[in-house]
Amino acid sequence: MSPIAIIMFLAIVGLTLVITWWASRRTSTATDFYTAGGGLKGWQNGLAISGDYLSAASFLGIAGSIALTGFDGFFFSLGYLVAYLVVLYIVAEPLRNLGKFTLADMITARFDKSKVRGTAALSSIVIVLFYMIAQLVGAGALIQLLLGIPYWSAVLLVGFMMTIYVLFGGMTATSWVQIIKACLLMLGTVIISFLVLAKFNFNILTMFSYMTTATDAGEAYLNPGLKYTNGIDTISMLVALVLGTAGLPHILMRFFTVKDAQTARSSVIWATWIVGIFYVLTIFLGFGAAAFVGKEAIVAANPAGNMAAPLLAQALGGDILFSFVCAVAFATILAVVAGLVLSGASALSHDIYGQIIKKGKVTEKEQVVAARVGSIIIAVISIVLALGAQTLNVAFLVSLAFCIAASANLPVIIYTIYWKRFNTNGAVTAMLTGLISALILVAVSPNVWNPEAGKAIFVGDPLIMLTNPAIISVPLGFLGGVIGTLLSKESDEAKYREVDVKAQTGISVQDVSH
């Protein structure tokens, strides 16, 4: 590893630790810890949402996918972006108007039962753990390549850093780590894209023409079908991507860091522009890597293509740009896992410990202690799981997390806000049906079973041919909510009127801020 790379890594570690120290002095209450006091501005939260959302799977994964499989890799960019419209139109403002710290808060604003809160917390924790294992395993492999240190120490390094941020700086530190990461990531991506475009004299047509002969796929490189040949599976995956974002706990949690629905709205606009521009640029990252690094070199470094963007940076900008992009990738991973730890801790400490076990009778001080203990528990569990999963192919866990979010969380969010007849029973069955069906369908899918040894976790024939079961599990989640609701006579229209008025007008939030 070159001295310049070491300096850049240390700069990122140092800067984030200074932020954490600064944030720790502003973190004394549970509201500070979980929501940074609810005082973030729209642009700040917009950048933080982008920093939370653009994971290593986006930066390294999509660039590699486009490099290796052309348009098929770009499907991810489309799904991840259009998803923001679902967040903006359906979820963001009612969520801000009804919730406090967690998704469960929002659902229990209408159904104040432990079983509803417990189920919501469970699905959040499952999503967080799957997402985090994928991030940590990816991070371990990547940092192993970048720094030349063993896998286990790379996982421990990332795990240690994320725990420090959350433990001492809570949401304030996490938000600012995410904001800085979003800026660095955009800077790195713009520089590489500029250099790629310069190679083609800034002519997009020249670039596309060049790509028809640059890879062994020929003209097919510019069309879908190189990787995804099962149409239903492709559609299923795109359903999970577009509907999942609106149910991801660490993204939903970000909406509690702003003071009202208007600010929540403006933060989504900021995020939509930043994330959108980033995903447009993934075309240049992917094409550039295919053209100037080449498939063989990309696959030789990492079979999944995760090293495509850093290798492209090296090819175009030498060691300095390579080191910078590696440092950015490191910051990317840290920002995402910190957000995940925080949302897992909120479900564990606020929902399960504070509201269910202690029935809300906890002092401010106890809440903060519980939040910190919860962060450590979530961090330790995910680190242990990630250390055990080194040899498994876990990249599919990210899209599985999206699938569970779309199947278990989105139906209950929509019904809670928009369906008068919906009741406690329906809320529990919607979440459980979505969660369990997604888990079972993935357990029998080609991600887990493959007749060829080493291709999946177990050797054998999969029962279904869908790698992402969203097309089945999302309708099941919605259906489960309807059946569960109709099977119970319970119906509280007065409570719904209250929730509806709060969600639509923000009256209770405004009242509190007076």
Place this chain on the structure above:
Amino acid sequence: MGNNKPAIDYDKIAEMGSFKQLVKKKNVFLWSITVIFLVAYMLLPILTSFTQILHQKAIGDITWVWIYSVGLFVMTWGLAHLYVSKANVFDKEAKEIIEEYERGVK
């Protein structure tokens, strides 16, 4: 919340004609646009998986599937801003409803 305001009578607001009208208008707008963008988005994999019409060249070597994708990006930004301008109008109406309610309480 420890303030000395009277508790909000949510039933009363929910029964107000102006509130019902706002909710209806808002929901019609939100859900019709949601259906439109989800259809536009899901049409892409349906067309690329089961037909070849987007595989043809559009401009130079750029195929229609890229043009369609750019359209989805532009649609996302456009609809995001449409939402904000609509929501600002809804905000005003919601504020008027709360004021109407508060006048009624006093």
